[in-house]
Amino acid sequence: xxxxxxxxxxxxxxxxxxxxxxxxxxxxxxxxxxxxxxxxxxxxxxxxxxxxxxxxxxxxxxxxxxxxxxxxxxxxxxxxxxxxxxxxxxxxxxxxxxxxxxxxxxxxxxxxxxxxxxxxxxxxxxxxxxxxxxxxxxxxxxxxxxxxxxxxxxxxxxxxxxxxxxxxxxxxxxxxxxxxxxxxxxxxxxxxxxxxxxx
Numbered sequence: 001x002x003x004x005x006x007x008x009x010x011x012x013x014x015x016x017x018x019x020x021x022x023x024x025x026x027x028x029x030x031x032x033x034x035x036x037x038x039x040x041x042x043x044x045x046x047x048x049x050x051x052x053x054x055x056x057x058x059x060x061x062x063x064x065x066x067x068x069x070x071x072x073x074x075x076x077x078x079x080x081x082x083x084x085x086x087x088x089x090x091x092x093x094x095x096x097x098x099x100x101x102x103x104x105x106x107x108x109x110x111x112x113x114x115x116x117x118x119x120x121x122x123x124x125x126x127x128x129x130x131x132x133x134x135x136x137x138x139x140x141x142x143x144x145x146x147x148x149x150x151x152x153x154x155x156x157x158x159x160x161x162x163x164x165x166x167x168x169x170x171x172x173x174x175x176x177x178x179x180x181x182x183x184x185x186x187x188x189x190x191x192x193x194x195x196x197x198x199x
Contacts, residue, residue, distance in 0.1 A: 017077065019126035022119055024077035024091060026070065031078055032059050034087055038110030046172065047148045048108060073097070075135075079109070079123045088114055091123045093131060093140070101138030101186075103131060121154045128158065132186050141183035145170065152180065159184045159192040 017024040027035075038044055039054040066076050076092035089109040096103040105127065109120045131137045142160065144151050160182040168176035 017126045017130050018082075019122040021082055021122045022079050022088070022126070023082055024079060024123060024126060024130075027063070027066065027076045027078050027090070029063060031087060032056065032063055034110070035059050035063075035090070038089075038108070041110070041112070043112055044108065044110055047145060047151065048106075075103075075130075077127070079107075079119070081119075088119060089123065091120075091127055093127070093135075096135070096137075098135075101136065103135070103137055103140055105131070105140050105142050116150065120151075121157055124154070124158045128184065128189055132189050138186050139183055141181060143179050143181055145172070146178040146180060147172075152182070155182050159188050161188070 033056070036054055036056050036059050039048075039059070066074060070076060073096040074092065074094045075096065076094075077090065078087045079089040079091055080087050088111050089107065091105070091107040093103040093105055105124070107120050107124055107127075109115055128140065131140050141163070142155065143166070144155065146165075161184065162180055163183050164181045166179040166181065169179040170177050
């Protein structure tokens with residue numbers, strides 16, 4: 001479900017997106033220290049394309065760049081728990097092409113004690129509804145490391161399918177690893193929602 005609040009920088013309404021257990025709000029400057037903590041946790045960054053360490057100054061520069069792109073080719077949100085509004089992660093679209101209807105998506109739960117509880121999947125489901133609904137995207141894609149089996153299962157549960165493998169594309173912890181490309185199309189999403197209603 002998407003509510004509308006204040007306008008984006010270029011005039012689009014700013015969404016407030018609700019899942020079943022989480023809600024998504026636009027990132028704020030006051031979130032920067034939390035982002036720095038998340039992105040300097042070795043357990044968390046092991047699964048991300050970003051590399052630690054992340055300095056406060058570096059994150060502030062990233063935030064300013066993101067703010068310039070927000071609502072244009074990027075849509076960055078903080079994942080908050082519905083029951084206490086606690087920020088627990090981040091999610092968003094980047095490299096959004098409104099002509100071709102494509103966007104890349106990234107998600108992370110920054111609090112390790114909350115991993116494996118379905119909160120990332122709930123956030124992803126909510127963002128997919130926003131992407132295919134409000135943004136009218138045709139294809140949403142992502143990249144995931146071969147050793148992140150939990151994330152791959154989560155993405156499959158959300159309807160993503162494997163499209164290809166970038167062989168030995170990243171170097172982590174002394175080894176080269178494959179990166180899998182997964183995507184979901186508008187039609188895939190419509191079919192999965194219809195199946196869910198029937199079941």
